[in-house]
Amino acid sequence: MNRARSKGTTETHGATGTASPSPEPSAGSSSDEVLKARGLTRSFKTGTARLDILKGIDIDIRRGEIAAIHGASGAGKSTLLHILGTLDRPTSGQVFIGETNAFELPDDGLAEFRNRTVGFVFQAHHLLPEFTAIENVMMPLLVGRSPWDSARDRAEELLGEVGLESRLDHKPMELSGGEQQRVAVARALVGRPHIVLADEPSGNLDRENGKALLDLMWEMSHRYRQAFVVVTHDEEVGRRSDRIYRLEDGLLHAEAA
Helix, strand or coil, X not given: CCCCCCCCCCEEECCCCXXXXXXXXXXXCCCCEEXXXXXXXXXXXXXXXXXXXXXXXXXXXXXXXXXEEECCCCCCHHHHHHHHCCCCCCCEEEEEXXXXXXXXXXXXXXXXXXXXXXXXXXXXXCCCCCXXXXXXXXXXXXXXXXXXXXXXXXXXXXXXXXXXXXXXXXXXXXXXXXXXXXHHHHHHHCCCCCEEEEECCCCCCCHHHHHHHHHXXXXXXXXXXXXXXEECCCHHHHHHCCEEEEEECCEEEEEXX
């Protein structure tokens, strides 16, 4: 897999301090490129003042690649992840997922597109408590109007791959924290998305279960050439990743992997 830069080098991805200009996005991008963001900014108004969280972010993610994003609390990591996943719109800039300029889509079309192309794993599993593990994993496919039987078959296959074949009919409260996050990973992967975005996925787990979850994500990436972007405070995640970024002062800096 690709690595960021040779040891000791740093590159800034943003509106200022950029080492070299990035190419403009084009519909003819490489088939291995699953996500491309250019010039992302995000500002919020607080009274009469304006708070600039992101100041011009450029990032490219390729199929099978795992990228880690580090940064201090409040640096804007979750804001960036939400924009990359089209959960929030930027103040300015573009996000291409595959060859689609996501923010040119209307809200209803964007929601459908997101469901097909982006998987999410959050620090809190966000499983629906009234549904079983297999029903939670099926949900993105059912929302996308897949037939029940094919959705169940796919969900059962993935739950088996994450080691939960005996827990299909258990509800979230009947599962351990590590098992809940495994269900969340299976749900993120069920639609064969272009990219999975993970926000502190092991943050609520103890060390042993956290390591097991990361091992699982890396295994899925290698097995299916699945791209992941992982926001984390865990430096071990960075050491295992193909590329490492640090978000600081609204700019994204590539570091040595």
